[in-house]
Amino acid sequence: MGLRLPLRRSTSFTPDHPALMELPGPTALKMEANVLVMGADNVGKSALTVRFLTRRFIGEYGDMEFIYSHNLTVDGREILLHIWDVPSSQEQAEDSSSEEKRIQWADSFVLVYSICDRASFNILPLKIQVIKAAKGGQSQEKVPIVIVGNKRDLHHQRVVSSEEGRLLALSLDCGFYEVSAADAYHGALMVFHGLAKLIPDTKLALKKGTGFRGIVKTMSAVFARKRTDSL
Numbered sequence: 721m722g723l724r725l726p727l728r729r730s731t732s733f734t735p736d737h738p739a740l741m742e743l744p745g746p747t748a749l750k751m752e753a754n755v756l757v758m759g760a761d762n763v764g765k766s767a768l769t770v771r772f773l774t775r776r777f778i779g780e781y782g783d784m785e786f787i788y789s790h791n792l793t794v795d796g797r798e799i800l801l802h803i804w805d806v807p808s809s810q811e812q813a814e815d816s817s818s819e820e821k822r823i824q825w826a827d828s829f830v831l832v833y834s835i836c837d838r839a840s841f842n843i844l845p846l847k848i849q850v851i852k853a854a855k856g857g858q859s860q861e862k863v864p865i866v867i868v869g870n871k872r873d874l875h876h877q878r879v880v881s882s883e884e885g886r887l888l889a890l891s892l893d894c895g896f897y898e899v900s901a902a903d904a905y906h907g908a909l910m911v912f913h914g915l916a917k918l919i920p921d922t923k924l925a926l927k928k929g930t931g932f933r934g935i936v937k938t939m940s941a942v943f944a945r946k947r948t949d950s951l
């Protein structure tokens with residue numbers, strides 16, 4: 721099977737939440753960060769991402785893989801987020817080294833589960849352990865991770881309580897949000913805004929090579945070995 725690089729899309733963003741109305745002053749810092757959206761299949765990773773980027777919920781998202789670039793202003797810092805949403809079908813077709821390389825690419829992580837799907841919640845501790853092992857190493861610096869319980873609108877099908885989600889996040893030192901990508905935009909906004917707040921300036925440093933060319937280069941590195949294997 722041929723391998724393809726994720727397409728890159730840019731979106732513009734005008735905050736409308738009062739907390740986000742802080743316009744950057746002339747000395748505002750411009751920074752970049754890579755965000756990896758992870759979780760089990762069908763939990764709403766694409767719905768959450770697309771809701772944040774476009775404010776819309778379109779229902780079905782297919783299997784397209786994108787890196788989206790999107791500006792967000794947080795605490796006077798203008799941050800260009802590069803958000804990589806990996807369809808689970810893609811993940812399942814890969815070996816674990818691809819996931820490891822994506823984790824290395826990312827500075828911060830959104831881990832999504834569905835409140836109606838216990839298994840999607842149960843896999844999170846292991847995923848977070850893998851992320852922390854790969855990113856944390858010997859460093860004491862906290863890895864920016866938010867856990868998101870999605871599909872909050874389906875309360876009659878709920879099998880994971882809010883308390884369980886909150887406790888897991890607390891025990892793993894992560895942010896926590898419960899949202900419905902289907903119902904509202906602000907939950908999705910709060911997820912990415914909250915994540916951006918967790919990213920320290922040291923990780924947001926103006927990194928050469930995180931622009932498009934850098935991403936393509938990184939993606940090429942991620943898939944180079946597989947492409948070679950498939951030749």
Ligand SMILES: Nc1nc2c(ncn2[C@@H]2O[C@H](COP(=O)(O)OP(=O)(O)OP(=O)(O)O)[C@@H](O)[C@H]2O)c(=O)[nH]1
Pocket residue numbers: 759760761762763764765766767768778779780781782783806807808809870871872873874899900901902903
């Ligand atoms: N009721 C409800 N349905 C949702 C919500 N978010 C997503 N969905 C639905 O759940 C299904 C899966 O959503 P996706 O965004 O494609 O999920 P995904 O995690 O990206 O899925 P994969 O492609 O398997 O990785 C779709 O039918 C969505 O319409 C939500 O908040 N509420």
